[in-house]
Amino acid sequence: PNVEGISFAMTPNGNFLIYATSHHALHIYDVDRDETGDIFQAHDDKITCITTLPDNDSFLTGSADKSIRKWSISKGTMVSKITGFGQIPIREIAAMPDGSGFFIAGEENKLHFWDFKQEKVTGTIHNVSDTQRIRISPDGRYLLAGKEKLQLFDIMFEGSKWLADIPLNGPCKAQFFSDSRYFIVVEEGLDNCEYSLWDIKDNKPTLKWKGAGAESMGLFRDDKFLVVGNTGSPTLTVWNLTYKHSMLKPDFIFDLKAPIERMALSNVSDNVAVKFVGDKSIYVSNLNLDY
Numbered sequence: 326p327n328v329e330g331i332s333f334a335m336t337p338n339g340n341f342l343i344y345a346t347s348h349h350a351l352h353i354y355d356v357d358r359d360e361t362g363d364i365f366q367a368h369d370d371k372i373t374c375i376t377t378l379p380d381n382d383s384f385l386t387g388s389a390d391k392s393i394r395k396w397s398i399s400k401g402t403m404v405s406k407i408t409g410f411g412q413i414p415i416r417e418i419a420a421m422p423d424g425s426g427f428f429i430a431g432e433e434n435k436l437h438f439w440d441f442k443q444e445k446v447t448g449t450i451h452n453v454s455d456t457q458r459i460r461i462s463p464d465g466r467y468l469l470a471g472k473e474k475l476q477l478f479d480i481m482f483e484g485s486k487w488l489a490d491i492p493l494n495g496p497c498k499a500q501f502f503s504d505s506r507y508f509i510v511v512e513e514g515l516d517n518c519e520y521s522l523w524d525i526k527d528n529k530p531t532l533k534w535k536g537a538g539a540e541s542m543g544l545f546r547d548d549k550f551l552v553v554g555n556t557g558s559p560t561l562t563v564w565n566l567t568y569k570h571s572m573l574k575p576d577f578i579f580d581l582k583a584p585i586e587r588m589a590l591s592n593v594s595d596n597v598a599v600k601f602v603g604d605k606s607i608y609v610s611n612l613n614l615d616y
Contacts, residue, residue: 455471462505595613
């Protein structure tokens with residue numbers, strides 16, 4: 326869609342792209358039909374984050390107006406408005422894979438869990454060093470928090486349990502694998518950045534290699550591929566993780582019109598949405614990597 330998008334997310338199946346504009350409005354783009362459908366005047370202030378839920382229909386939006394709202398694509402309407410998180414703008418939301426609730430980053434050094442069924446905060450993780458980003462493992466057991474400081478928590482443990490501080494050389498991107506045993510960490514620098522594959526059970530990296538830094542990244546095709554929008558470079562690098570050894574080399578390097586500012590993709594389809602640096606448009610394409 327040729328629109329200004331300040332935040333966006335793709336449903337897990339890759340069928341819909343939800344994006345927000347600077348006018349606090351939400352749009353839903355149907356990838357297969359190549360058309361934009363419902364438009365919502367969503368919040369009273371800037372939309373800061375969008376998170377899709379596992380049912381491929383519901384999604385959450387967080388805003389500087391200090392509220393979170395739940396939406397339904399099929400119904401074309403807001404389902405609920407959630408408030409009561411204090412006077413700090415909503416910065417980050419991470420939904421549980423079973424759809425039971427979500428973690429929210431608002432207060433400094435704290436992550437709150439909102440339970441949909443009980444309609445209230447039922448738990449809080451304290452002493453979180455960095456709440457700029459939150460990721461939850463597909464089995465719902467582990468949580469990674471941070472961008473410049475990365476911490477691993479066991480959130481199935483009563484009250485949550487700190488497991489490890491992940492050593493970093495600088496800001497990073499991180500994502501869990503589908504089996505929830507591994508996660509990958511990629512530095513955000515320019516060249517010769519470290520990539521590391523961590524084994525949660527052994528609490529250490531099992532594989533490290535070097536590559537261009539990641540401004541954005543994602544796993545897809547059931548974790549076979551790692552797709553990286555390189556920092557400061559108009560390229561998209563695809564790594565085939567089937568061959569796990571320290572001399573990994575990119576399988577594909579796509580030349581682009583400009584560096585990628587933000588990217589969203591589906592792990593079960595080849596659909597990818599990107600926003601380039603200096604470009605107001607969001608572009609949706611299909612990465613055909615059959616070979």
